Amino acid sequence: MRAFLACGLRGAALAGLLLLAACGQPDEPSALVMPTPRFTSIPDVGYPLEAPDMALGARVFADKCTPCHGERGLADGPMVRAGAAPTPPKLAEMETSWDKTPQERFAFIAAGKIERVMPPWKDALPEAERWAVTYFTYTLHYTPERLAEGRAVWEAECADCHGQGGRGDGPKAADINRPVGDLTDPVEMMTLSDKALYNIITEGVGDSMPAFLENLTDNQRRAVVAYTRALGLVSPDAIGRPLPPDPTPAPATTK
Ligand code: HEC
């Protein structure tokens, strides 16, 4: 499994595609094919194979996570209220996600923390569902108002260089002596916490990107962080909109 994963990562890093079929040397476990360091900073974390889907994330969250985390991520699920699980951090609050990267959150959800009753999801959910629920919880505090404010800032201040959709293809991009970069690239974005995005926007990047400390308020900078993140997600309309839990009762634990 490890060799398989490392092999797939190498294929992807080289070609931008998951060339599992073309990936050779399957029975050479000591070959030590290492993926690029960015992917291995946390053991056993891959990267999203495609942009995470927030409608799927909302469904997974409603079905699997609300018993403890609560329907809206406020740590008030029935198992917590019944005393069957400790009170988790409120996933719906900005502070819970702010300085963590989505990659770290993905790793936490995969491993769980069974001694604190947080289940490991690595084998219980397919990888696409784990990425979807990772980003759904990461963005749970992005309200529609905040995203709308972020969009207005984006269109006024960022789209000229970064492009309307964040792919680095704005009308001014060609005049800059550096690639603007693709802010919808899931591999890049999973390594950037909201705090990191906020700092980049506040301070700028060298000569190529202006600092927005003076020109945007703190709230506007936080809003455009949310909008920038949302550009790389499928079904962004589902962001921050939890669904009611599955009506089928969860298997009884304690009564
Ligand atoms: C049976 C209860 C339970 C279920 C079900 C559950 N969790 Fe948790 N979760 C917890 C508890 C308790 C904690 C706090 C663990 C601790 O004290 O460190 C936690 C912590 C977390 C954290 C860490 C928050 C932080 O930054 O510290 C994340 C993220 C998380 N859970 C996501 C999920 C997701 C996603 C699901 C569904 C796929 C899920 N949890 C299902 C109980 C649960």
Ligand code: HEC
């Ligand atoms: C004048 C053109 C320009 C404008 C305007 C601009 N950027 Fe940038 N931005 C760049 C360039 C160029 C880079 C790449 C810098 C580098 O790597 O050297 C960049 C990098 C970034 C990065 C870091 C990407 C990474 O992978 O590390 C983020 C995030 C970002 N910009 C967000 C924004 C947001 C949000 C706005 C609007 C508030 C904005 N930018 C406005 C040119 C611009």
